[in-house]
Amino acid sequence: MTIQTIIEYPDPRLREHSQPVTRFDHRLKQTVTDLIETMHDAKSIGLCAPQIDVREQVLVMDLSDDQSTPEVFVNPKIIDRKGFGLIEERCVSVPGVSAIVMRAAQVRVQAQSATGETFECDLTGMHAMCLQHEMDHFDGKLVADRMNWFRRKRLQSRMKQAATA
Helix, strand or coil: CCCCCCCCCCCHHHHCCCECCCCCCHHHHHHHHHHHHHHHHCCCCEEEHHHHCCCECEEEECCCCCCCCCEEEEEEEEEEEEEEEEEEEEECCEEEEEEEEEEEEEEEEEEECCCCCEEEEEEEHHHHHHHHHHHHHHCCCCHHHHCCHHHHHHHHHHHHHHHHC
16 A cells, blocks of 8 residues: 555646556556555545546545545446536645536446446435546546636636746
């Protein structure tokens, strides 16, 4: 088990696309373990492989109060969405920033486990929204991309100032 460094905005690696997992081997199990440990260490409710510089479609979530119930989704695909609403999101890759974004309140997802078994499940509320947020990372999308134009420009300006300070 190794706690990994979480890549932070504006690192260009966050914009790279991730590939589906094709090998369900020891390396994947290690990635899953590292993601869970890193997520818990960051006190986050979700984390995906691109955030630790692994270009594969793997995400973990743990919305339990005591971080005792991690969930693993490999190659997730949303097959149904219902009930859209606004939610305030934060991201460990964009620290200190929050954004109000539109997400589906209910999703049906098809995914694989870390051993390659296919499953489907229905997620609602925060579980559904967290899954959608993490899946955005597979396409190189960040919470900043879902901000309105004015807030996104203000964030970019703040980040440039911080980088030159």
